Every structure is written in structure tokens, then in C-alpha cells.
Amino acid sequence: MTTVRKFCCNDLLDITPILIDQFATTHDKSLKQGSLSWYLNYIAEFDDYFLVTTSPGDRISGYCTSRIEVITEPEEKTKGMIITHVAVYDRYLGAEVAGILVHAVYKSSELIDKVTCFNILPSTNLNFTSLEEMLAGTGYEIYL
Numbered sequence: 001m002t003t004v005r006k007f008c009c010n011d012l013l014d015i016t017p018i019l020i021d022q023f024a025t026t027h028d029k030s031l032k033q034g035s036l037s038w039y040l041n042y043i044a045e046f047d048d049y050f051l052v053t054t055s056p057g058d059r060i061s062g063y064c065t066s067r068i069e070v071i072t073e074p075e076e077k078t079k080g081m082i083i084t085h086v087a088v089y090d091r092y093l094g095a096e097v098a099g100i101l102v103h104a105v106y107k108s109s110e111l112i113d114k115v116t117c118f119n120i121l122p123s124t125n126l127n128f129t130s131l132e133e134m135l136a137g138t139g140y141e142i143y144l
Contacts, residue, residue: 001015001036001038001051001054001055001056002051002054002097002100003035003053003054004051004052004100004101004104005052005054005138006047006048006050006051006052007043007047007050007052007109008043009040009062011052011060012036012039014060015052015060015063015087016058029092042067043058044088045067046065046066046067046068048061048067048107048112049064049066049067049068049081049105049109050062050064050065050107051064051088051098051101051104051105052064052094052096053101060088060089061088061089061097062087062088062089062097062098062101063086063087063101064083064085064086064087064102064104065083065084065085066081066082066083066084066105066109067082067084068080068081068082068109068113069082069114071076078117079113079114079115079116079117080116080117080118080119081105081106081109081115081117081118081119082112082119082120082121083102083105083120084121084123085109085121086098086101100122106118
């Protein structure tokens with residue numbers, strides 16, 4: 001059983017095993033994305049879309065960072081959701097937890113901000129095959 005909730009500042013201490021896991025490739029992130037100020041900025045600006053999953057023992061099993069971008073075209077103004085990072089602790093079922101996070105962001109972005117475009121950037125510790133598996137049969141389309 002997995003619970004999805006908003007990320008809070010205290011969770012910064014709990015995500016350390018995910019960030020330093022030897023099997024995760026989060027070390028490929030730019031230094032800016034790995035800094036404390038980057039996380040605090042995301043928490044402050046996009047608090048509805050910075051989500052964390054917790055296992056039954058209230059241990060963090062993964063987190064997801066997302067942002068809203070407003071696209072202004074000559075005839076209309078549209079909102080787009082971009083999932084910038086999905087990190088899952090390898091001890092848990094990676095693709096399933098990532099799928100739960102992506103689905104939660106998708107549903108909340110539809111309800112809160114009425115987004116019309118939904119993009120997922122390739123994550124650093126999920127390879128493309130698991131991302132493709134995760135989205136199979138959910139109605140999402142993958143564009144290469």
C-alpha cells in the first residue's frame with residue numbers, strides 16, 4: 001500500500017537514501033538540480049505538484065517534481081504540465097511507484113490548473129523501457 005502526499009521540508013532528510021543510492025543514476029543531474037535551494041524553490045513555487053510516495057512504515061519510496069508552464073500563442077493561452085524528475089528507491093517496485101506518482105500529478109493538474117498539455121522528461125533513474133511499461137494501457141502517448 002502506497003500513499004501519495006505533498007512534499008514538505010522535513011522530507012528533504014528522508015530522501016537521502018534515494019539520492020545516494022548506488023544503483024540510481026541521480027548523480028547525473030546537474031549540480032543546480034541537486035542543491036538544497038533547488039528543492040526549496042520547487043516546494044515553494046510548485047507545491048501542488050511536488051509529490052512523495054510513502055510506504056506503510058511512513059518511509060519515502062519515491063518522489064516527483066513537476067512544474068506548470070504557460071504557453072502564450074497569438075490566438076490563445078494554454079497551460080502545460082512538465083514532470084521534470086521522478087526518483088524511486090530501488091527497494092520498492094520502481095515502475096509501479098513511478099506510475100502512481102505520474103498518475104497523481106496528471107489528475108491533480110487536470111483538476112487544479114486545467115492543463116491541456118502533459119510532458120514527461122526522461123528521468124535520471126528510470127530507464128525508458130520502465131517508463132514505457134509504466135505508461136502502457138493508461139492512455140498516455142509517447143512521442144520520441
